[in-house]
Amino acid sequence: MRQIILLLLLCFLSGCEKPISPPPIRPVRAMQLSSEELVRLYSFPGRTRAVDRVNLSFRVEGQLIDRPGSVGDEVLKGELLARLDPTDYEVAVENSLGNLEKAQADLRFAERDYKRAQNIYKEDPGAISVSLLDKKKEEKNRLQGEVRSLEAELQSRIDQLSYTYLRAPFDGMIVAAYAQNYEYVQAKQPIIRLLNTSQVEMVIDVPESLIGEIPFIEKVIVEFDALSDLQFPAKIKEIGTEASTTTRTYPVTLLIDQPEETEIYAGMAGSAVLLSGKPSELSEEGFLLPPSSLLADDTLQKTYVWIVDEESMAVTKREVEKGRITSQGVVIESGLQEGEWVVTAGVHFLHEGQEVRLQPVTLNASGEQVLVDEGSDA
Structure with missing residues (x-):
C-alpha cells in the first residue's frame, strides 16, 4: 500500500513540472570574410581647389567700360566678362x-x-x-x-x-573681381578670377614610407567636414615625384566630379581614404576587422574572435594573430580564412557553442559597420 502511494505521489509531482524551453537564439552582427577585406586603408587630410583656376587680365591697356559679370555668376566658355574702350x-x-x-x-x-x-x-x-x-x-x-x-x-x-574683349576661357564661376568700370587698367593686370568647379581637386600629402603603394590604390573615397553624411568617389590625377624637404611627404592630387545632390566648393577641408590592393612585397596578408570583433585575453596575451558555423549556426572561439591597427580597423594577419563568418559586435556576451542568428554587416570606407539589409550605419 505504501509503495502504491509513493508511485502516485511521484506521478503527481512529475506532472506539475514545467517543460524546459530551449535557450533563445541570440542575434549577432557578423561579416563574411572575402577578398575585398584583403586591403590596406589609409586616411589623409586635404583641401579642395578648382580643377581650373585663373586670374584673367587684358593683354592690352585701356579704360574699362563694361564688366557684365559679377562675383558668384556662372558663365559659359566664350561669354563676355569685361571690355575696354576700343x-x-x-x-x-x-x-x-x-x-x-x-x-x-x-x-x-x-x-x-x-x-x-x-x-x-x-x-x-x-x-x-x-x-x-x-x-x-x-x-x-x-x-x-x-x-x-x-x-x-x-x-x-x-x-x-x-584683346579689348575679355572672355571666359572655360565654363566656370566668377569668384573675385579686381577692377571696376571706368578704371584705367594696365596690360596683364588681374581683372576677374574664374574657377571651373565642374570638377574639384584635393591635394593630400603622402609619407615617403607609403608613396610606393600609391600605384596599387584600387579605390579612393573622400569625405568632407561640412558634408559629414556624404562620401564621394575620387581618382588619382597626379603623383608628385619630389618630397617636401620639411615633412618628407609627396603631394598626390585627387580628382572629384561634382555630385548631383550637393556642391563641393573650392577650399573645403576633408579627408581621403585610400584602399590599396595587397602587393606581397609591400603589404601584410590579412583581413580587416572592426575592433569590436576582437576578444582579448590579457593574461595569456592572446586575441580571439567568434566564428559562426554556417550549418549549426553555433559560435566557436578561435585564436588569431593581430597585426597593425588603422583608423578603419584591425588587420588580422593569420587564423582566418576567406568565406568564414566573424562576429563583429557583442563578443563578450557569447559562449562556446551558443546558437546565433546572423545580421550581416560590411565595412564602409571609414571602417564603420553597415547592415547589409538595412544599409544603415552600425
Whole structure:
C-alpha cells in the first residue's frame, strides 16, 4: 500500500513540472570574410581647389567700360566678362589698313612697270639698260616686302582690338573681381578670377614610407567636414615625384566630379581614404576587422574572435594573430580564412557553442559597420 502511494505521489509531482524551453537564439552582427577585406586603408587630410583656376587680365591697356559679370555668376566658355574702350585700337586698325592699301597700289604699279621694262628689253635690248631693269625689279621686291610687313602690322592691330574683349576661357564661376568700370587698367593686370568647379581637386600629402603603394590604390573615397553624411568617389590625377624637404611627404592630387545632390566648393577641408590592393612585397596578408570583433585575453596575451558555423549556426572561439591597427580597423594577419563568418559586435556576451542568428554587416570606407539589409550605419 505504501509503495502504491509513493508511485502516485511521484506521478503527481512529475506532472506539475514545467517543460524546459530551449535557450533563445541570440542575434549577432557578423561579416563574411572575402577578398575585398584583403586591403590596406589609409586616411589623409586635404583641401579642395578648382580643377581650373585663373586670374584673367587684358593683354592690352585701356579704360574699362563694361564688366557684365559679377562675383558668384556662372558663365559659359566664350561669354563676355569685361571690355575696354576700343576707340584707340579701332583707329590703329584703320590707319594700318590705309597704309596697306597704299602700299598694295604702289606694288601693283611697280609690277606693271617692271613687266613693261622686261618686254622692251626682250624686243630691243639696247632700248633699256640692264641696270634700269634691275632697279625696277628691286623696287617691285621692296614693295612686296613692305606689303607683307603692313599685312602683319594690320593683323597685329586687329588682334589688339580683339584683346579689348575679355572672355571666359572655360565654363566656370566668377569668384573675385579686381577692377571696376571706368578704371584705367594696365596690360596683364588681374581683372576677374574664374574657377571651373565642374570638377574639384584635393591635394593630400603622402609619407615617403607609403608613396610606393600609391600605384596599387584600387579605390579612393573622400569625405568632407561640412558634408559629414556624404562620401564621394575620387581618382588619382597626379603623383608628385619630389618630397617636401620639411615633412618628407609627396603631394598626390585627387580628382572629384561634382555630385548631383550637393556642391563641393573650392577650399573645403576633408579627408581621403585610400584602399590599396595587397602587393606581397609591400603589404601584410590579412583581413580587416572592426575592433569590436576582437576578444582579448590579457593574461595569456592572446586575441580571439567568434566564428559562426554556417550549418549549426553555433559560435566557436578561435585564436588569431593581430597585426597593425588603422583608423578603419584591425588587420588580422593569420587564423582566418576567406568565406568564414566573424562576429563583429557583442563578443563578450557569447559562449562556446551558443546558437546565433546572423545580421550581416560590411565595412564602409571609414571602417564603420553597415547592415547589409538595412544599409544603415552600425
